[in-house]
Amino acid sequence: xxxxxxxxxxxxxxxxxxxxxxxxxxxxxxxxxxxxxxxxxxxxxxxxxxxxxxxxxxxxxxxxxxxxxxxxxxxxxxxxxxxxxxxxxxxxxxxxxxxxxxxxxxxxxxxxxxxxxxxxxxxxxxxxxxxxxxxxxxxxxxxxxxxxxxxxxxxxxxxxxxxxxxxxxxxxxxxxxxxxxxxxxxxxxxxxxxxxxxxxxxxxxxxxxxxxxxxxxxxxxxxxxxxxxxxxxxxxxxxxxxxxxxxxxxxxxxxxxxxxxxxxxxxxxxxxxxxxxxxxxxxxxxxxxxxxxxxxxxxxxxxxxxxxxxxxxxxxxxxxxxxxxxxxxxxxxxxxxxxxxxxxxxxxxxxxxxxxxxxxxxxxxxxxxxxxxxxxxxxxxxxxxxxxxxxxxxxxxxxxxxxxxxxxxxxxxxxxxxxxxxxxxxxxxxxxxxxxxxxxxxxxxx
Amino acid sequence: xxxxxxxxxxxxxxxxxxxxxxxxxxxxxxxxxxxxxxxxxxxxxxxxxxxxxxxxxxxxxxxxxxxxxxxxxxxxxxxxxxxxxxxxxxxxxxxxxxxxxxxxxxxxxxxxxxxxxxxxxxxxxxxxxxxxxxxxxxxxxxxxxxxxxxxxxxxxxxxxxxxxxxxxxxxxxxxxxxxxxxxxxxxxxxxxxxxxxxxxxxxxxxxxxxxxxxxxxxxxxxxxxxxxxxxxxxxxxxxxxxxxxxxxx
Numbered sequence: 001x002x003x004x005x006x007x008x009x010x011x012x013x014x015x016x017x018x019x020x021x022x023x024x025x026x027x028x029x030x031x032x033x034x035x036x037x038x039x040x041x042x043x044x045x046x047x048x049x050x051x052x053x054x055x056x057x058x059x060x061x062x063x064x065x066x067x068x069x070x071x072x073x074x075x076x077x078x079x080x081x082x083x084x085x086x087x088x089x090x091x092x093x094x095x096x097x098x099x100x101x102x103x104x105x106x107x108x109x110x111x112x113x114x115x116x117x118x119x120x121x122x123x124x125x126x127x128x129x130x131x132x133x134x135x136x137x138x139x140x141x142x143x144x145x146x147x148x149x150x151x152x153x154x155x156x157x158x159x160x161x162x163x164x165x166x167x168x169x170x171x172x173x174x175x176x177x178x179x180x181x182x183x184x185x186x187x188x189x190x191x192x193x194x195x196x197x198x199x200x201x202x203x204x205x206x207x208x209x210x211x212x213x214x215x216x217x218x219x220x221x222x223x224x225x226x227x228x229x230x231x232x233x234x235x236x237x238x239x240x241x242x243x244x245x246x247x248x249x250x251x252x253x254x255x256x257x258x259x260x261x262x263x264x265x266x267x268x269x270x271x272x273x274x275x276x277x278x279x280x281x282x283x284x285x286x287x288x289x290x291x292x293x294x295x296x297x298x299x300x301x302x303x304x305x306x307x308x309x310x311x312x313x314x315x316x317x318x319x320x321x322x323x324x325x326x327x328x329x330x331x332x333x334x335x336x337x338x339x340x341x342x343x344x345x346x347x348x349x350x351x352x353x354x355x356x357x358x359x360x361x362x363x364x365x366x367x368x369x370x371x372x373x374x375x376x377x378x379x380x381x382x383x384x385x386x387x388x389x390x391x392x393x394x395x396x397x398x399x400x401x402x403x404x405x406x407x408x409x410x411x412x413x414x415x416x417x418x419x420x421x422x423x424x425x426x427x428x429x430x431x432x433x434x435x436x437x438x439x440x441x442x443x444x445x446x
Numbered sequence: 447x448x449x450x451x452x453x454x455x456x457x458x459x460x461x462x463x464x465x466x467x468x469x470x471x472x473x474x475x476x477x478x479x480x481x482x483x484x485x486x487x488x489x490x491x492x493x494x495x496x497x498x499x500x501x502x503x504x505x506x507x508x509x510x511x512x513x514x515x516x517x518x519x520x521x522x523x524x525x526x527x528x529x530x531x532x533x534x535x536x537x538x539x540x541x542x543x544x545x546x547x548x549x550x551x552x553x554x555x556x557x558x559x560x561x562x563x564x565x566x567x568x569x570x571x572x573x574x575x576x577x578x579x580x581x582x583x584x585x586x587x588x589x590x591x592x593x594x595x596x597x598x599x600x601x602x603x604x605x606x607x608x609x610x611x612x613x614x615x616x617x618x619x620x621x622x623x624x625x626x627x628x629x630x631x632x633x634x635x636x637x638x639x640x641x642x643x644x645x646x647x648x649x650x651x652x653x654x655x656x657x658x659x660x661x662x663x664x665x666x667x668x669x670x671x672x673x674x675x676x677x678x679x680x681x682x683x684x685x686x687x688x689x690x691x692x693x694x695x
Contacts, residue, residue: 081637082595106641109592117541120563126655235542280542332609400621
């Protein structure tokens with residue numbers, strides 16, 4: 001590993017890992033500026049030290065990006081938790097399987113960037129304040145932030161670039177952070193060394209995931225070697241601040257984003273290329289809610305139809321909230337125009353969890369998925385999915401009955417056995433914090 | 447006015463009568479507000495007119511919208527067209543930033559659009575108000591809880607086009623959410639449980655950065671509903687602080 005900069009945050013390998021088209025990245029220069037601001041005492045860089053068990057990946061400029069793999073502060077995604085609960089559940093499932101330490105806190109607000117891109121009702125100072133507030137909270141706990149959502153990741157990368165290169169933005173946001181008590185004791189802004197998306201964590205952990213597949217997935221009769229996979233990379237992970245996302249010589253010789261593709265290949269499934277791999281999904285932020293004819297037209301005509309006709313894939317693998325929702329929810333409506341191209345849709349971590357033997361309904365929560373996932377489960381060898389679905393439905397029915405009867409003590413007893421998170425759901429102020437702005441379940445009100 | 451005298455842009459879009467009636471100084475003020483944003487100089491460099499941005503733009507396939515047109519009009523400083531674009535044209539953009547990664551000049555047309563949208567909202571353009579009306583539920587959720595999406599927002603009535611599996615999803619929703627075996631997404635009204643302290647900090651950020659003010663101009667009714675919830679939570683927080691102080695004493 002060779003250093004070309006006095007900044008410890010900017011590293012390049014001795015030899016170029018793949019042909020590099022952009023060797024003079026403005027973005028890479030950010031890591032030198034960041035070091036200088038730290039030297040001047042203006043910021044504190046939240047460093048990725050050995051306790052975070054760092055792994056190393058390349059970006060498209062050949063820069064070595066450091067990915068922490070342990071002791072993580074989960075920056076959850078509102079779209080995932082709200083609409084694809086199996087997405088974060090699969091991430092937590094892997095964390096538990098690997099015995100990793102993490103925090104899952106209620107002291108996190110979403111990035112609010114989905115709203116900004118959809119409606120324009122925010123501004124760079126507010127976005128920066130929200131980001132830095134969350135980063136400060138993570139730093140205070142000593143756990144390194146892992147960003148679940150692609151838009152949060154893209155927005156945070158962009159906000160960091162703006163903040164490092166613009167004194168006026170730093171000066172605008174600093175008094176706000178001071179009022180919130182979100183500066184260090186000596187008045188510095190906390191900025192993470194790397195902004196890390198969960199798909200980068202999955203990418204860095206692909207060997208461990210493949211080992212788990214061998215040890216626990218295959219003995220259950222699961223086999224993904226015949227599964228044909230179409231990859232859809234999320235725009236906000238790799239097109240937004242394009243110089244800060246993993247590329248790898250093993251994935252199209254470093255000429256396309258590597259995360260997701262690499263783990264699917266490592267599991268032994270067949271990644272199949274298609275002509276519109278470059279296109280977005282059609283989510284559009286506001287469009288998926290209020291211009292849905294655009295979203296569904298684009299998703300069907302530019303992606304689902306193309307994948308069905310060109311490569312006949314069994315599953316479309318994503319790594320973000322909006323794309324997953326767009327593709328799995330906008331298939332059925334195609335029947336109205338004779339354009340029904342059914343295909344299973346799920347994220348890289350959900351597919352990986354299934355391959356490693358996770359419960360398709362209890363953990364991966366496919367119950368919520370509107371795509372045609374059943375043929376995929378059959379092809380993967382999860383032929384008992386009907387029984388597993390019934391198991392999940394029985395649990396839901398039991399919970400519902402106990403709640404109706406007001407038997408909360410019995411319900412809590414049930415959860416002691418049922419829940420998989422103990423003791424991993426610890427927060428920085430104890431196991432359960434119940435002074436909430438949003439709590440609405442009787443169970444969690446006390 | 448004779449047909450030949452009507453100025454058009456993009457896909458034969460005539461500059462609206464409303465735009466033409468706005469005083470020139472006001473239109474200049476608005477465009478200057480866009481150009482004075484610190485990001486503007488980082489989003490616009492030059493243009494070969496190669497059109498690769500428009501060729502790869504998803505919105506261009508279904509709307510009369512072209513990122514190349516936006517870049518060109520800024521380079522020409524075409525006040526009338528830019529002002530007109532800020533009412534409806536720019537809202538077609540999907541914010542995917544394909545234009546940004548593909549531009550040989552590293553222009554960011556999607557970034558220019560977000561500045562234009564922000565200025566349109568801040569100045570409470572009528573067209574923007576109308577356009578964002580159906581989006582009110584998201585604004586209510588994000589401003590009060592910090593979450594933009596929650597399980598209870600995905601009612602089948604709103605999304606009949608998502609098919610019959612959505613009906614299954616929503617049946618017995620509370621129990622299903624509780625049956626997630628990790629502490630994520632267990633709440634129905636929010637994506638996850640957000641601590642009161644976090645919400646209070648977020649309200650402070652909205653106040654300090656003028657977001658509440660922006661919202662009041664955009665939709666006064668929605669603003670009132672939001673402020674009721676915000677003030678209620680702030681009162682709860684103050685009571686909690688007092689209780690803690692008493693307990694410590």
